[in-house]
Amino acid sequence: NDFNTTAENFAAASVSQTAGAAPEPPTAESAETGAAQPTSASGFPSPPLPLSGSLPPPITNVANVCPCDLLASQCDVNCCCDRDCEGDFALFTTCTVDRLIADSRLCSQQAALYTINTEDGLAQVESTVAQEINPGVFCIQTANYKDGLSFASPEIPTDGNFDSLFRQFGGFFFSPADGGGTDTAPDRADLQAASGYQYGDVIQTVDGARIRGVLKLPAPTATSQCSDTNPAAFLENQVTQCSRSLNIAAECTKLTALSQQSYLSFQVLSSIIQHSVLVNVSVSSITLQALNGARSRLGSADSSLYNPVLLEESSVCNNAVLQVGYVVTYSEAGAIVNIAVSFVLGAVDSSKVPIQQKFQITFVQENTSPVPVSGNPGYVVGLPLVAGWRTHERVWLFIKFGKRLTVLKSASLQDCLETAGERTPVLFGVNMVSGCTLRVNSADNCTVVSEQTLGVLRGQEFPQYVASFGNSQPQDILDWVPVKIQTTTASSTSCSIPLSLDIEVRWTKYGSLANPQARILNVTASISTNSSSLPSLAGGEGILQISTSVAFVDVSAPAQPGYRAQPTIDAKLPFDFFFPFV
Numbered sequence: 001n002d003f004n005t006t007a008e009n010f011a012a013a014s015v016s017q018t019a020g021a022a023p024e025p026p027t028a029e030s031a032e033t034g035a036a037q038p039t040s041a042s043g044f045p046s047p048p049l050p051l052s053g054s055l056p057p058p059i060t061n062v063a064n065v066c067p068c069d070l071l072a073s074q075c076d077v078n079c080c081c082d083r084d085c086e087g088d089f090a091l092f093t094t095c096t097v098d099r100l101i102a103d104s105r106l107c108s109q110q111a112a113l114y115t116i117n118t119e120d121g122l123a124q125v126e127s128t129v130a131q132e133i134n135p136g137v138f139c140i141q142t143a144n145y146k147d148g149l150s151f152a153s154p155e156i157p158t159d160g161n162f163d164s165l166f167r168q169f170g171g172f173f174f175s176p177a178d179g180g181g182t183d184t185a186p187d188r189a190d191l192q193a194a195s196g197y198q199y200g201d202v203i204q205t206v207d208g209a210r211i212r213g214v215l216k217l218p219a220p221t222a223t224s225q226c227s228d229t230n231p232a233a234f235l236e237n238q239v240t241q242c243s244r245s246l247n248i249a250a251e252c253t254k255l256t257a258l259s260q261q262s263y264l265s266f267q268v269l270s271s272i273i274q275h276s277v278l279v280n281v282s283v284s285s286i287t288l289q290a291l292n293g294a295r296s297r298l299g300s301a302d303s304s305l306y307n308p309v310l311l312e313e314s315s316v317c318n319n320a321v322l323q324v325g326y327v328v329t330y331s332e333a334g335a336i337v338n339i340a341v342s343f344v345l346g347a348v349d350s351s352k353v354p355i356q357q358k359f360q361i362t363f364v365q366e367n368t369s370p371v372p373v374s375g376n377p378g379y380v381v382g383l384p385l386v387a388g389w390r391t392h393e394r395v396w397l398f399i400k401f402g403k404r405l406t407v408l409k410s411a412s413l414q415d416c417l418e419t420a421g422e423r424t425p426v427l428f429g430v431n432m433v434s435g436c437t438l439r440v441n442s443a444d445n446c447t448v449v450s451e452q453t454l455g456v457l458r459g460q461e462f463p464q465y466v467a468s469f470g471n472s473q474p475q476d477i478l479d480w481v482p483v484k485i486q487t488t489t490a491s492s493t494s495c496s497i498p499l500s501l502d503i504e505v506r507w508t509k510y511g512s513l514a515n516p517q518a519r520i521l522n523v524t525a526s527i528s529t530n531s532s533s534l535p536s537l538a539g540g541e542g543i544l545q546i547s548t549s550v551a552f553v554d555v556s557a558p559a560q561p562g563y564r565a566q567p568t569i570d571a572k573l574p575f576d577f578f579f580p581f582v
Helices: 162-169 188-195 446-458
Strands: 013-017 099-101 108-117 124-133 204-207 212-214 238-244 266-269 278-289 295-299 309-311 316-330 336-348 355-365 386-391 398-404 406-408 423-425 432-441 465-467 480-488 498-510 517-529 541-554
Touching: 266 336, 278 316, 406 432, 406 541, 432 446, 446 498, 446 541, 465 517
Parallel strands: 278 336, 316 355, 480 517, 498 541
Antiparallel strands: 013 124, 099 108, 108 124, 204 212, 204 266, 238 355, 266 278, 278 295, 309 316, 316 336, 386 398, 386 465, 406 423, 432 541, 465 480, 498 517
């Protein structure tokens, strides 16, 4: 193999060719056997004929490699290593391939160099093979395993080995050939028989007709259109969103992608091995969505009662699948023990076509309560703030973990009452502004309107504490920052209605300058009230603009240089050193 040739044998060779003659291939002494190779009339070595059932041997001599030679028995323009370009070098302007090496990871190796020389007025192709040294810090000094320098050559099917190759590669998983490979290579089926699914394995299913398939999660193709052929892989959480075009009147009850039965009318194999346990898909919740976007949750209702229905008088397809969420519970051995699905079924009319569908799958290990963190340890930009509140169930304070700090979510429907349940989490480092409108009249009770508006601004559960780090644990009380609430009330109004919630998060960089970590120091929520009263509304009614905002303020102090203390002289002199002078 040319890669193991000693340094003494890599003698640089230069050949200059005029426009009327083809260049001789670069030559270099080789440490291989000295058997003479057959040559063609042009002086180039003839390629060996392929044997039945095998491929031609790989070319490892860079002098014989020509990646730009793409045309058979024709000259490739500006391909300086093409053997068919005998009389065309005068037309060349450059070399498309001017440098060839075998492996960039080697410390020392041969390099074939091709240049165009026009000093005498005619283009000349100069080819050189020289020893090249890798300037990198990490390189391979000696490659003593020749097979590791080439890709494994596949076996070409012939009449004699077709049956054995079909048995080896005919299934979903490839197995080593009989008598081939190493005896120590573990069999995939044996591994999965002991541990169930492995990371990345396709989850297998069985439908009502006992036909095996795979769990599929629709995903967008090259366009945004849904493709129903995307398989779900074990331990790979996925969230996909795509659009689906349909004819409401003709496909409402016939299109399987709109029916929830398509996403639960099968059983999941607990593992890939044969005779594994079949796990039923259970419905955890069903949420109905009206045409205006309002949602109502039904809980674990009977899924058979909510199939797609066409309301012909209004051309509305009711109970169409808009969102599907799978939660797969698995054991330590990789076996699936439970799978639950939740649906969002909505009413769709022609104005919402193409409809938007969202699919999600999450994997959770049994007997665990995983809580996602937003950094380790500092916050990561774009991840949600971790928040919670305190309870006095024990002597020390305990922070209930897993909640998020949220604000209003802007939507096309600006009515606060219709979008009251839609919130968006506060993401670290992301400033945002959102809002909605609230219609009130002078006959409304001020206290009721004020409480209702405050509930819209703060949400159902407004947290009391925010984690200072992205991975703060609930038992570490000092790692949690209290949320300070400030209320600004207009003194001239008889009815104070909160109109805005402004959240300011002050954070700093913590730790080393080379790897700073984001740490939250202070969180302030400011609530501002209106500047007018309900009785003063023109015409007896009006619209209030409700808004929320989030601002992140970096309060990091610049690093200060440090200096050593000035040296002091601590000289110990004899007690009578100054005796002659005193």
